Amino acid sequence: MFTQNPQTLGMPEGTYVFDLRTCNRRLAFNRFFWNMIRPEARQAFWDDEEAAMRAAGLDDEEMALVRARDWLGIVQAGVNFFVLEKWARVVRKTNLEVYAIMRGESFEEFMQTRAVPHAR
DSSP: OOOOOGGGTTOOTTOOOOOHHHHHHTHHHHHHHHGGGSHHHHHHHHHOHHHHHHHTTOOHHHHHHHHHTOHHHHHHTTOOHHHHHHHHHHTTOOHHHHHHHHHTOOHHHHHTTSSSTTOO
8 A cells, every 4th residue: 555755745836756666666767867977878869869768668658758858747757857967968958947947937037036147
């Protein structure tokens, strides 16, 4: 029987827990992004995204999220943001650009919410 982790009780809306259950359930998906630290994985992705995703064992839902560059959907599906950052560099996105996309804002709109809006 599944019981909720007591540490997650009362977490605010929009919090996506990455715990052992999520890690095990989405291991291939997380490894796909983590492997982007390897030059050969990056090259394989650049050469043929579809083949790279199939070789990594991604399922149809996961591949659809990658194709759509659905950053928030990928996190909601159980990918740890710190491994997702590896892929952000591969597709030439900065963390700030990814944060903006995840919030549904343009980069400029997002930057206006920062303490130093002109810093890049």
